[in-house]
Amino acid sequence: MVxxxxxxxxxxxxxxxxxxxxxxxxxFQFLVLAAVLFVLGLVGGFLVSMIRHGPVAAGEITxxxxxxxxxxxxxxxxxxxxxxxxxxxxxxxxxxVLVALxxxxxxxxxxxxxxxxxxxxPARLYLSFVMTATTYLLLLMALLLAAFSLPGDIKSRxxxxxxxxxxxxxxxxxxxxxxxSAIGAVLLAIMAVASWFFVTGxxxxxxxxxxxxxxxxxxxxxxxxGSGGATSxxxxxxxxxxxxxxxxxVTDAALGHIHTVDADDDRYTVGPAEGFIRARVPxxxxxxxxxxxxxxxxxxxxxxxxxxxxxxxxxxTPAAAIWTFDGVNRSVxxxxxxxxxxxxxxxxxxxxxxxxxxxEEGIQxxxxxxxxxxxxxxxxxxxxxxxxxxxxxxxANEQTDTQQDEITILDDLISSDGRIEVVVQCLDRAQYxxxxxxxxxxxxxxxxxxxxxxxGYLAIGMQMVIVVAVAVTASTxxxxxxxMVATVSFILLGFFRETFVKIATGQNYGGGPVESLxxxxxxxxxxxxxxxxxxxxxxxxxxxxxxxxxxKAGMQAFSYVLPDFSTYLGRVRYVAExxxxxxxxxxxxxxxxxxxxxxxxxxxxxxxxxxxLAK
Amino acid sequence: MSGAPxxxxxxxxxxxxxxxxxxNPVIETRALSKVYRxxxxxxxxxxxxxLDLEVYPGEVFGLLGPNGSGKSTTIKLLLGLxxxxxxxxxxxGKQATDVSKNERIGYLPEESYxxxxxxxxxTLDFYGRLFDLPADVRRQRIDELLKLxxxxxxxxxxxxxxxxxxxxxxxxxxxxxxxxxxxxxxxxTSGLDPIGTREMKDMILQLKSQGxxxxxxxxxxxxxxxVCDRIAILHQGELKELGRVDSLLTVADVTxxxxxxxxxxxxxxxxxxxxxxxxxxxxLDNPTTTxxxxxxxxxxDSEVRPGRRVVGAHHHAGGDPGPDDSGAS
Numbered sequence: 001m002v003x004x005x006x007x008x009x010x011x012x013x014x015x016x017x018x019x020x021x022x023x024x025x026x027x028f029q030f031l032v033l034a035a036v037l038f039v040l041g042l043v044g045g046f047l048v049s050m051i052r053h054g055p056v057a058a059g060e061i062t063x064x065x066x067x068x069x070x071x072x073x074x075x076x077x078x079x080x081x082x083x084x085x086x087x088x089x090x091x092x093x094x095x096x097v098l099v100a101l102x103x104x105x106x107x108x109x110x111x112x113x114x115x116x117x118x119x120x121x122p123a124r125l126y127l128s129f130v131m132t133a134t135t136y137l138l139l140l141m142a143l144l145l146a147a148f149s150l151p152g153d154i155k156s157r158x159x160x161x162x163x164x165x166x167x168x169x170x171x172x173x174x175x176x177x178x179x180x181s182a183i184g185a186v187l188l189a190i191m192a193v194a195s196w197f198f199v200t201g202x203x204x205x206x207x208x209x210x211x212x213x214x215x216x217x218x219x220x221x222x223x224x225x226g227s228g229g230a231t232s233x234x235x236x237x238x239x240x241x242x243x244x245x246x247x248x249x250v251t252d253a254a255l256g257h258i259h260t261v262d263a264d265d266d267r268y269t270v271g272p273a274e275g276f277i278r279a280r281v282p283x284x285x286x287x288x289x290x291x292x293x294x295x296x297x298x299x300x301x302x303x304x305x306x307x308x309x310x311x312x313x314x315x316x317t318p319a320a321a322i323w324t325f326d327g328v329n330r331s332v333x334x335x336x337x338x339x340x341x342x343x344x345x346x347x348x349x350x351x352x353x354x355x356x357x358x359x360e361e362g363i364q365x366x367x368x369x370x371x372x373x374x375x376x377x378x379x380x381x382x383x384x385x386x387x388x389x390x391x392x393x394x395x396a397n398e399q400t401d402t403q404q405d406e407i408t409i410l411d412d413l414i415s416s417d418g419r420i421e422v423v424v425q426c427l428d429r430a431q432y433x434x435x436x437x438x439x440x441x442x443x444x445x446x447x448x449x450x451x452x453x454x455x456g457y458l459a460i461g462m463q464m465v466i467v468v469a470v471a472v473t474a475s476t477x478x479x480x481x482x483x484m485v486a487t488v489s490f491i492l493l494g495f496f497r498e499t500f501v502k503i504a505t506g507q508n509y510g511g512g513p514v515e516s517l518x519x520x521x522x523x524x525x526x527x528x529x530x531x532x533x534x535x536x537x538x539x540x541x542x543x544x545x546x547x548x549x550x551x552k553a554g555m556q557a558f559s560y561v562l563p564d565f566s567t568y569l570g571r572v573r574y575v576a577e578x579x580x581x582x583x584x585x586x587x588x589x590x591x592x593x594x595x596x597x598x599x600x601x602x603x604x605x606x607x608x609x610x611x612x613l614a615k
Numbered sequence: 616m617s618g619a620p621x622x623x624x625x626x627x628x629x630x631x632x633x634x635x636x637x638x639n640p641v642i643e644t645r646a647l648s649k650v651y652r653x654x655x656x657x658x659x660x661x662x663x664x665x666l667d668l669e670v671y672p673g674e675v676f677g678l679l680g681p682n683g684s685g686k687s688t689t690i691k692l693l694l695g696l697x698x699x700x701x702x703x704x705x706x707x708g709k710q711a712t713d714v715s716k717n718e719r720i721g722y723l724p725e726e727s728y729x730x731x732x733x734x735x736x737x738t739l740d741f742y743g744r745l746f747d748l749p750a751d752v753r754r755q756r757i758d759e760l761l762k763l764x765x766x767x768x769x770x771x772x773x774x775x776x777x778x779x780x781x782x783x784x785x786x787x788x789x790x791x792x793x794x795x796x797x798x799x800x801x802x803x804t805s806g807l808d809p810i811g812t813r814e815m816k817d818m819i820l821q822l823k824s825q826g827x828x829x830x831x832x833x834x835x836x837x838x839x840x841x842v843c844d845r846i847a848i849l850h851q852g853e854l855k856e857l858g859r860v861d862s863l864l865t866v867a868d869v870t871x872x873x874x875x876x877x878x879x880x881x882x883x884x885x886x887x888x889x890x891x892x893x894x895x896x897x898x899l900d901n902p903t904t905t906x907x908x909x910x911x912x913x914x915x916d917s918e919v920r921p922g923r924r925v926v927g928a929h930h931h932a933g934g935d936p937g938p939d940d941s942g943a944s
Binding site: 051052068072075077079080082083084086087090091094156157158159160161162163164165166167168612613614615 | 695726728742789
């Protein structure tokens with residue numbers, strides 16, 4: 001699922017990151033980066049003016065620019081920035097930015113033809129579709145607006161009337177960033193509202209009760225305890241349901257949702273679909289395995305993909321996957337409708353079949369809770385695993401152990417330091433269950449789906465703001481089309497940052513840019529060695545390798561300023577898959593976004609300030 | 616004489632050369648040069664060669680020259696839109712690249728480079744906000760300026776619908792939104808009809824009477840002659856002539872007598888007197904030359920002998936250019 005990389009708590013990320021000391025923290029890394037960029041800018045600026053004016057004048061110019069920059073910082077004016085932001089908004093409206101909304105409406109209309117609700121998880125399909133459409137449309141719009149605005153002003157010379165007012169370059173840059181971000185935010189809000197109603201509207205349906213399926217249900221002693229039946233087949237599915245004697249009941253889950261059922265004498269009313277859009281809050285543990293020889297291992301076995309994310313346990317053997325959860329106490333348990341306490345667990349099983357068997361029936365597995373200190377464990381609970389769906393288990397506080405003695409979770413299964421283990425095994429011979437750490441979690445109380453949806457759109461908004469900031473900065477020293485291309489390259493590299501870093505650090509197959517180009521052109525296998533014929537002499541291959549090393553060093557340096565857009569896309573996946581976006585992630589994304597805006601504004605300021613506007 | 620209003624205004628303005636020289640100049644350029652280069656740093660054109668200029672408070676100063684002579688370059692250097700290749704440009708004693716000098720400057724560009732999607736009111740409000748003016752001040756100034764330039768009735772119309780003349784007017788209004796002390800006008804009368812031109816010139820004189828310094832560049836010589844106290848003539852980036860308009864245009868060896876109600880006897884007597892003193896009577900009413908002639912002769916001269924400053928080579932007494940050049944009028 002989504003949370004393959006755990007989100008560090010915000011302050012931990014800020015102060016120490018994944019390492020041990022503050023050196024690995026985001027703050028320190030940022031400060032180092034800022035210092036390096038500052039020195040580079042200083043040296044670069046000095047060199048450029050030295051070529052033009054000679055070393056003495058260059059020193060003076062550099063000093064003046066720097067000092068001017070510092071004093072200008074104190075002279076930024078909210079009113080001027082506001083005026084320029086307002087101008088950017090008016091300019092956007094004049095450039096018919098609202099057409100984007102029309103396009104979005106058309107996209108939704110066409111989507112409703114093609115998207116169907118017979119998907120096993122229709123909410124995921126719909127949500128990921130609308131959010132992806134919003135992302136691309138909004139980023140494109142932000143790019144076009146921001147990259148062409150300042151070059152347009154310079155070209156049409158309207159900048160003359162602005163730059164001859166006491167306007168600081170920082171006002172111009174910040175005003176534009178603010179204005180375009182604001183108009184983008186308005187569009188985003190409209191798209192978000194439209195998306196929400198589109199998704200909820202498309203998924204909304206109800207059923208009637210199929211009277212022929214109704215049956216009374218009686219208890220062991222023959223007392224009637226309610227009735228059960230099935231709903232009509234609507235929107236590609238039906239539900240089975242039970243209704244208690246009080247006339248209240250719920251259906252079983254199908255396609256990721258349920259309905260309430262009210263029985264009033266013979267009239268059964270099925271309520272609207274509930275639980276399509278979720279905001280699960282998982283609490284993750286750490287995963288360990290027991291192999292078929294009953295020994296503890298770090299990973300299960302491989303079923304083909306050696307470096308696959310999940311590893312597997314074979315069925316009908318002692319092999320098991322064991323998750324250990326920390327900090328489990330009374331507050332993690334939830335109160336059920338009947339007033340009892342439950343330990344809510346979510347489990348995702350990847351099923352690997354070595355033979356097909358009865359494909360409809362699923363594979364049997366067992367799950368039990370265990371105390372890591374005393375090894376007291378509950379009796380096995382048998383379940384049928386469907387591939388790649390979230391199974392939910394609610395373990396009541398009152399359990400029986402393997403000896404059929406009465407135990408409780410709170411008293412007997414949680415260790416003195418607040419740990420509890422979840423043990424999962426596969427029961428069918430020659431079938432396999434695949435697990436990764438994030439596949440089992442304690443279900444903390446769910447967040448509001450609407451708020452989670454908003455958080456997802458905030459993540460899209462942050463991408464848009466970064467794009468605006470980068471594009472405006474690029475447009476301070478490049479002309480419109482070039483600024484756009486530069487920004488697009490920046491964004492694309494940001495989306496594939498991981499690959500980019502891999503190439504830069506030499507972790508990929510096929511070598512650096514030059515080497516892979518040669519391999520491409522000569523159709524050379526990536527595994528065959530790229531070596532010169534004669535190891536003693538320096539030849540073309542050595543030269544190419546040296547060029548690659550230089551390029552790779554440059555790429556590695558560049559990767560430090562490259563935004564990781566895949567994290568923002570990851571946030572969208574959270575929403576689509578029905579997980580709550582952690583607040584830590586949201587705050588962190590906001591900080592990263594703010595830092596990009598700040599950095600881009602400073603760089604843009606100096607570029608614009610040192611540029612002759614009347615050329 | 617068509618320059619009568621200018622001369623009259625000059626008389627009571629505080630721009631008399633004697634007082635001027637003791638004041639700090641509003642604009643001062645020292646060996647200001649501009650070389651345009653291409654991307655590779657190769658020299659394309661020397662647009663301005665070592666310009667030394669001083670403009671004093673309360674003056675109307677004209678920059679004259681044919682197209683490509685460096686007028687606009689000078690203005691852009693003074694505004695900080697271009698950076699000098701060499702030398703210095705000081706405005707109010709500050710470097711021209713210092714943005715804070717713009718607080719006291721109003722600038723009307725050659726064509727009114729304004730945002731066409733704003734209406735007159737929004738335009739002035741926008742530029743007012745760029746000067747960090749509070750809302751009530753902006754509102755008051757907008758009303759005043761729209762009345763001053765006479766486009767009150769079109770205040771809600773987008774600038775894209777404006778005629779050339781109206782665009783010029785709103786351009787002037789935006790240049791005055793901050794009540795500037797120094798006003799730079801790039802071709803202020805271009806595109807205006809004769810009435811509009813007249814109004815623009817009256818406006819310039821009105822600004823002068825308010826004690827403001829005006830620097831304008833133009834190749835419409837009549838306009839310059841009418842309103843400017845002093846002019847500089849540029850050609851191919853070089854300063855060719857600098858001085859008071861009235862003294863530059865005075866024809867020194869000709870005396871003009873203007874009188875009303877002279878009898879024929881009196882005229883004959885005048886002729887006799889002139890003859891007796893060995894004078895040659897050309898005309899009883901002999902006018903000054905026009906600026907146009909002066910301008911053209913300078914350009915012609917410069918083309919024959921490039922690089923040479925044309926000083927006193929003509930039939931006039933403006934041989935000693937400078938702020939303290941006090942020509943008789």
